Amino acid sequence: MTIVAPPAAAPSSTPPEEARVRALGRQIAAGQAKAGRTRTRALEDRGMEWLARDPALRAALFRLVDVAPACENRRDLAAHLAALLGEAERPGTPIGFARRVSTRRAGGPAVGALADLVVHRMATRFIVGADPGDAVPKLEQLWREGAAASVDLLGEATVTAAEADRYARRCDEALRTLADAARTWPARPTLDVVPRVNLSVKVTALTAKVKPDAPELGIADARHRLRTLLRTAKRVGAHLHVDMESMDSRELITQLVIDLLGEPEFRDGPSAGIVLQAYLKDADEQLDQLLDGIAQPFTVRLVKGAYWEHETVEARQHGWAAPVYETKVESDRAFECLTRRLLQARPHVRVAIASHNVRSIAHALACAPDRDLELQVLRGLGDDLQQALTGMGLRVRTYCPVGDLVAGMSYLVRRLLENTSNDSFLVNRTRGADLDALLTKP
Amino acid sequence: MSFTNEPLLELRRAPVRAGLTDALIALALPWSVPVIVAGERRDAPTFTSTDPGAPTRVVAEVTAATEADVDAAVHAAARAAPAWEAKGAHARAAILSRAAGELRRRRPQLAALAVRECAKPWPEADADVCEAIDFLEYYAQRAIALESTDGLVQLPGERNTLRYAARGVVAVVGPWNFPLAIPAGMVAAGLATGNGVVLKPAEQSPACALALVEAFHAAGVPPAALNLLPGEGDVGAALVAHPGVHTIAFTGSGAVGLSILKTAAELQPGQRHLKRVVAEMGGKNCVIVDADADLDDAVPALVYSAFGFAGQKCSAAARALVHHRVKDTLLERLHGAVDQLLIDQAERFGVDVPPVIEPAARDRIHAFVQTARDQGARVHQPGTVPPHGHFVAPAVIDGLPVGSRVTEEEIFGPVLAVESVRSVDEACAIVGAQPFALTGGLFSRDPATVERVSRLLPVGNLYVNRHITGAMVARQPFGGNRLSGTGTKAGGPDYLLQFVEPRVVTEDTMRHGLVV
Numbered sequence: 001m002t003i004v005a006p007p008a009a010a011p012s013s014t015p016p017e018e019a020r021v022r023a024l025g026r027q028i029a030a031g032q033a034k035a036g037r038t039r040t041r042a043l044e045d046r047g048m049e050w051l052a053r054d055p056a057l058r059a060a061l062f063r064l065v066d067v068a069p070a071c072e073n074r075r076d077l078a079a080h081l082a083a084l085l086g087e088a089e090r091p092g093t094p095i096g097f098a099r100r101v102s103t104r105r106a107g108g109p110a111v112g113a114l115a116d117l118v119v120h121r122m123a124t125r126f127i128v129g130a131d132p133g134d135a136v137p138k139l140e141q142l143w144r145e146g147a148a149a150s151v152d153l154l155g156e157a158t159v160t161a162a163e164a165d166r167y168a169r170r171c172d173e174a175l176r177t178l179a180d181a182a183r184t185w186p187a188r189p190t191l192d193v194v195p196r197v198n199l200s201v202k203v204t205a206l207t208a209k210v211k212p213d214a215p216e217l218g219i220a221d222a223r224h225r226l227r228t229l230l231r232t233a234k235r236v237g238a239h240l241h242v243d244m245e246s247m248d249s250r251e252l253i254t255q256l257v258i259d260l261l262g263e264p265e266f267r268d269g270p271s272a273g274i275v276l277q278a279y280l281k282d283a284d285e286q287l288d289q290l291l292d293g294i295a296q297p298f299t300v301r302l303v304k305g306a307y308w309e310h311e312t313v314e315a316r317q318h319g320w321a322a323p324v325y326e327t328k329v330e331s332d333r334a335f336e337c338l339t340r341r342l343l344q345a346r347p348h349v350r351v352a353i354a355s356h357n358v359r360s361i362a363h364a365l366a367c368a369p370d371r372d373l374e375l376q377v378l379r380g381l382g383d384d385l386q387q388a389l390t391g392m393g394l395r396v397r398t399y400c401p402v403g404d405l406v407a408g409m410s411y412l413v414r415r416l417l418e419n420t421s422n423d424s425f426l427v428n429r430t431r432g433a434d435l436d437a438l439l440t441k442p
Numbered sequence: 443m444s445f446t447n448e449p450l451l452e453l454r455r456a457p458v459r460a461g462l463t464d465a466l467i468a469l470a471l472p473w474s475v476p477v478i479v480a481g482e483r484r485d486a487p488t489f490t491s492t493d494p495g496a497p498t499r500v501v502a503e504v505t506a507a508t509e510a511d512v513d514a515a516v517h518a519a520a521r522a523a524p525a526w527e528a529k530g531a532h533a534r535a536a537i538l539s540r541a542a543g544e545l546r547r548r549r550p551q552l553a554a555l556a557v558r559e560c561a562k563p564w565p566e567a568d569a570d571v572c573e574a575i576d577f578l579e580y581y582a583q584r585a586i587a588l589e590s591t592d593g594l595v596q597l598p599g600e601r602n603t604l605r606y607a608a609r610g611v612v613a614v615v616g617p618w619n620f621p622l623a624i625p626a627g628m629v630a631a632g633l634a635t636g637n638g639v640v641l642k643p644a645e646q647s648p649a650c651a652l653a654l655v656e657a658f659h660a661a662g663v664p665p666a667a668l669n670l671l672p673g674e675g676d677v678g679a680a681l682v683a684h685p686g687v688h689t690i691a692f693t694g695s696g697a698v699g700l701s702i703l704k705t706a707a708e709l710q711p712g713q714r715h716l717k718r719v720v721a722e723m724g725g726k727n728c729v730i731v732d733a734d735a736d737l738d739d740a741v742p743a744l745v746y747s748a749f750g751f752a753g754q755k756c757s758a759a760a761r762a763l764v765h766h767r768v769k770d771t772l773l774e775r776l777h778g779a780v781d782q783l784l785i786d787q788a789e790r791f792g793v794d795v796p797p798v799i800e801p802a803a804r805d806r807i808h809a810f811v812q813t814a815r816d817q818g819a820r821v822h823q824p825g826t827v828p829p830h831g832h833f834v835a836p837a838v839i840d841g842l843p844v845g846s847r848v849t850e851e852e853i854f855g856p857v858l859a860v861e862s863v864r865s866v867d868e869a870c871a872i873v874g875a876q877p878f879a880l881t882g883g884l885f886s887r888d889p890a891t892v893e894r895v896s897r898l899l900p901v902g903n904l905y906v907n908r909h910i911t912g913a914m915v916a917r918q919p920f921g922g923n924r925l926s927g928t929g930t931k932a933g934g935p936d937y938l939l940q941f942v943e944p945r946v947v948t949e950d951t952m953r954h955g956l957v958v
Contacts, residue, residue, distance in 0.1 A: 160778025214792020
């Protein structure tokens with residue numbers, strides 16, 4: 001791979017804003033460096049960096065993590081490990097040894113136990129609890145450290161109405177449980193400008209009728225379930241945030257949120273929000289639609305977008321133009337343009353910037369000297385960042401998945417794949433990439 | 443030469459959907475489908491094709507071919523073939539590619555026609571048009587490649603050449619379930635290799651066939667090189683038996699396929715060649731679900747494979763062989779997923795189960811479900827069907843006795859039998875004991891299982907961790923083994939070999955002891 005150094009910035013191309021971005025970026029990075037990091041966490045980070053360099057092993061391990069919950073016992077898990085490593089095996093690697101050990105009668109269960117342990121460790125790094133009640137202590141600890149949370153309930157895919165009902169019921173209970181618990185937490189003036197409890201919901205889990213060519217079917221089916229959740233959120237004073245997923249459900253989700261927030265009972269609450277994905281080439285039109293469609297103040301969480309491979313592969317297989325930017329730099333650039341647009345749309349829009357890219361965060365902060373914005377990070381991956389940002393007195397919210405291991409697997413795999421890709425800011429930082437280069441205007 | 447599939451419409455975008463709805467409104471019905479022999483149209487309607495969702499809507503008024511038409515068509519094709527072949531592969535390919543362009547230009551209209559005539563839901567109707575285009579472009583390219591094939595060993599003093607000559611007249615007998623793609627593919631294969639072609643489309647989808655023939659003719663295929671003989675089974679039977687036919691390309695039921703093979707084997711008076719049959723017939727396709735399968739993927743894939751287009755694909759899933767450890771969970775989720783299916787007219791976006799092709803099909807499928815009930819099986823068939831149209835609600839059946847007709851015979855409708863197996867190997871044994879071997883499916887996250895099952899199953903197309911329908915030209919060459927077909931692969935690199943005969947010329951290049 002050729003590494004092309006970014007061109008040195010000419011003095012004339014560094015407007016005052018860029019200087020502020022760099023200064024803020026350095027401040028954040030310094031905070032990250034100071035953040036307490038356990039020895040195991042450092043090892044895990046190095047492991048992830050190592051995985052990013054070996055695509056075959058990376059694929060094998062992620063497929064193991066994916067299948068682990070479906071394995072009957074440790075011997076079964078070991079057999080899967082052996083087969084997966086067999087696929088990744090090439091001459092001159094330690095994989096062959098690991099594979100031989102896992103297929104031995106004596107070695108099998110032991111290796112299975114080890115794999116089991118690794119999978120569980122990885123999962124607990126990202127998942128805060130098996131259910132909302134179980135998660136409360138960790139959420140309170142976060143709050144005391146200066147970070148609010150957005151809770152995301154993991155679950156199996158919804159293919160039946162019963163599953164949609166069950167997910168809606170879990171969300172409803174989560175809102176109540178968390179609202180009850182959060183009432184006793186100490187005051188945090190930085191955080192208390194918005195509801196303490198924040199639940200992220202997935203519309204594709206609220207209906208089994210997600211059809212790309214017929215969004216109206218999903219809207220009709222999910223409507224009553226999402227309406228119930230909005231009512232509960234309003235009653236308990238929580239914020240309800242609707243996550244965005246792949247293009248196949250975008251029209252459904254967007255229109256459903258616009259429809260429901262337009263209903264008279266929701267004009268004065270609850271606090272609600274939606275997601276904007278910067279990697280979409282038509283994100284600007286998407287934002288126009290939201291600004292035109294929703295009358296009351298609402299939150300927009302700006303993300304880069306987590307379905308890049310899905311969108312790219314699907315488009316390729318069907319012969320479509322990819323709906324997403326093909327290079328990271330285009331997404332990063334779009335992210336900054338959208339950041340500016342969102343900040344200008346305040347107070348109609350409450351802005352949440354969800355990124356682990358220090359440059360993107362610094363840019364948002366530079367554009368909002370009043371600091372009236374929220375910064376969101378992912379539990380397990382943005383922990384350093386969370387500490388750095390709370391240390392700067394900023395409003396931080398950590399996205400916290402809740403659920404059991406089986407349910408958490410696809411989330412876990414997605415997060416791991418994302419963050420061990422060669423484009424990842426995190427991987428580049430771990431590799432010791434030059435901070436100034438990473439802070440350069442995209 | 444590189445091949446890329448025709449891009450499907452991006453139906454998740456509202457303006458694209460609106461374009462199709464407009465095309466459906468603009469579609470002026472009924473069409474008139476004549477007999478076309480050497481470009482001459484004989485238009486004296488004798489039967490109709492109707493909309494399976496609205497039986498009173500006539501889609502086409504059709505003239506059935508007579509025995510005289512059959513004879514005239516075969517002679518016309520035979521006369522036209524030599525000049526057509528003499529054009530050379532490049533020229534023929536250019537014309538086929540132009541015909542693909544004709545289809546491309548009319549994509550919304552053709553999809554609308556398939557919606558009306560065969561009750562194909564929009565995504566499937568659009569895919570059918572795209573596949574037709576793919577076949578034309580792909581076989582055009584393959585014919586050029588075939589013409590330049592030269593793999594013979596050459597020694598000094600002799601020149602060996604291998605040439606693939608057209609076999610003569612190809613009789614194409616097409617199905618209604620892919621009313622555009624499959625006839626287009628078989629016709630294009632015949633034409634690309636320099637044969638004259640006579641097309642006998644299914645009586646249920648003559649208008650789609652006419653649209654194809656017109657596209658070929660408009661693109662420059664000589665009128666006599668492609669003839670259209672609408673009609674019912676008797677027309678197909680007469681065509682297949684005609685002594686002037688060299689190759690028969692057939693896609694349809696096993697019973698008809700076997701009778702074609704038998705007819706083709708009998709030498710007719712005046713016949714001086716052996717007929718070759720390319721037959722794609724039925725299946726009883728199984729999907730194996732192992733204990734480590736991701737049910738989040740397996741359930742929707744099973745539902746789509748079994749019930750998409752009301753199960754009327756030869757590749758559709760008919761049996762799910764499920765590891766006992768996950769069977770109850772899978773069945774519960776499958777039932778719940780079937781509850782969510784939309785049974786409605788094909789033209790409605792988001793429809794899962796459109797009407798089946800005709801009343802006889804509906805009655806046959808109902809009879810299978812009744813058999814299951816009579817045999818004491820559990821039938822989950824929750825849907826209610828619209829009042830008009832030949833609808834059958836999708837059914838999931840389990841608890842069938844071993845050897846039940848429901849698990850052994852092809853139903854060709856929205857019926858899925860679920861059976862519990864103790865292991866993947868037991869499932870493989872069940873599949874291996876079947877007379878059919880068309881498609882198969884496997885859900886497993888163990889590469890060793892995937893490898894083992896791939897080697898064990900005799901099926902022509904095995905799909906792993908995905909739905910088992912929707913083979914793409916050039917990417918998934920399609921066709922079955924055993925009683926499912928003659929083992930040929932439509933949309934594959936060697937398909938055209940069925941339409942040619944190899945001829946080798948060896949020339950002595952020595953003259954008076956010298957190599958000249």
